[in-house]
Amino acid sequence: MKRGPLLMRMFEAMSGALGPSGWWPAKTPFETAVGAVLAQNTNWGNAAKAMGNIERAGVMDCAALLALTPEALAELIRPAGYFRLKAARLRALLEFVDAACGGDPAALAAWPLETARERLLTVRGVGPETADSILLYAAGLPSFVIDAYTRRILSRHGLAPADAPYDELRDFFMDALPPDAPLYNEMHALIVRVGSAYCKTKSPACRECPLETFGDIHL
DNA sequence: GCCCAGGTGGGTA
DNA sequence: TACCCACATGGG
Numbered sequence: 044m045k046r047g048p049l050l051m052r053m054f055e056a057m058s059g060a061l062g063p064s065g066w067w068p069a070k071t072p073f074e075t076a077v078g079a080v081l082a083q084n085t086n087w088g089n090a091a092k093a094m095g096n097i098e099r100a101g102v103m104d105c106a107a108l109l110a111l112t113p114e115a116l117a118e119l120i121r122p123a124g125y126f127r128l129k130a131a132r133l134r135a136l137l138e139f140v141d142a143a144c145g146g147d148p149a150a151l152a153a154w155p156l157e158t159a160r161e162r163l164l165t166v167r168g169v170g171p172e173t174a175d176s177i178l179l180y181a182a183g184l185p186s187f188v189i190d191a192y193t194r195r196i197l198s199r200h201g202l203a204p205a206d207a208p209y210d211e212l213r214d215f216f217m218d219a220l221p222p223d224a225p226l227y228n229e230m231h232a233l234i235v236r237v238g239s240a241y242c243k244t245k246s247p248a249c250r251e252c253p254l255e256t257f258g259d260i261h262l
Numbered sequence: 263g264c265c266c267a268g269g270t271g272g273g274t275a
Numbered sequence: 276t277a278c279c280c281a282c283a284t285g286g287g
Contacts, residue, residue, distance in 0.1 A: 079268090080269095082267090082268055082269090083268080083269045083270070084267065084268080084269045084270080084282090085267060085268080085269090085283090085284080085285095086266080086267040086268085086284085086285070086286075087267080087268065088267090088285075088286075089267080089283095089284060089285055089286085090267095090268085092284090092285085093284095121283090121284075122284060122285075123283090123284070124267090124282080124283040124284040124285080125269095125281090125282045125283050125284080126282095126283070126284080127282080127283090128270085128281085128282050128283085129282090129283095132270080167270090167271080168269090168270065168271080169270085170269060170270050170271085171269090171270095172268075172269060172270090173269075173270085176268080188268085190268045190269085191267080191268065191269085192268065193268090231268090234268095235268055238268085239267090239268080243266090244265085244266065244267090245265085245266090
């Protein structure tokens with residue numbers, strides 16, 4: 044089976060079992076971008092606690108966050124882990140968003156996709172996954188997001204090696220699927236939902252997984 | 263107490 | 276280029 048139809052079958056299997064995702068779990072493009080940094084290598088629940096702290100402090104805004112001292116920002120985001128590191132990364136992203144997007148990352152949509160991506164990648168602390176998350180979920184541009192769950196699911200179904208380079212896996216999806224942001228959005232959301240519920244690091248747990256019988260190769 | 267979670271960048275050979 | 280490591284909290 045060609046890759047496009049295969050991926051669409053995978054999409055249908057997950058979508059049929061789980062229903063619509065309504066992702067990213069943030070209210071605005073700005074919150075989405077903040078969340079993308081806070082969630083790096085971190086349980087979403089912890090990132091959400093940090094987001095709640097920012098919200099309650101009344102500083103969920105580019106200028107307001109930039110006005111905080113690095114120490115105050117770090118303290119607000121402590122529950123997200125790596126809080127000193129992430130305070131510096133978040134600040135770098137905020138400076139970029141302020142200078143290049145007038146404080147709203149949704150404005151990235153005014154640029155061609157790969158141009159916006161290259162510029163985001165110049166920000167210290169923004170790697171390919173964070174950049175693609177912002178492009179897709181905050182700016183609505185069709186940039187497919189590869190994360191740990193995507194790697195694990197592809198590799199467990201024999202579709203790609205787990206340690207393949209990021210951009211290769213991104214191309215794996217983008218060469219096979221039409222450049223459709225809502226499709227990429229929901230596909231990645233479903234992958235994370237399936238991955239976090241069924242596809243654990245240890246013990247494949249494919250029983251009851253919507254992808255248990257997907258494709259010819261599965262565990 | 264141990265393992266894990268929606269990465270990234272810097273250092274060393 | 277290819278590893279190896281630091282970064283840190285909170286839940287199961």
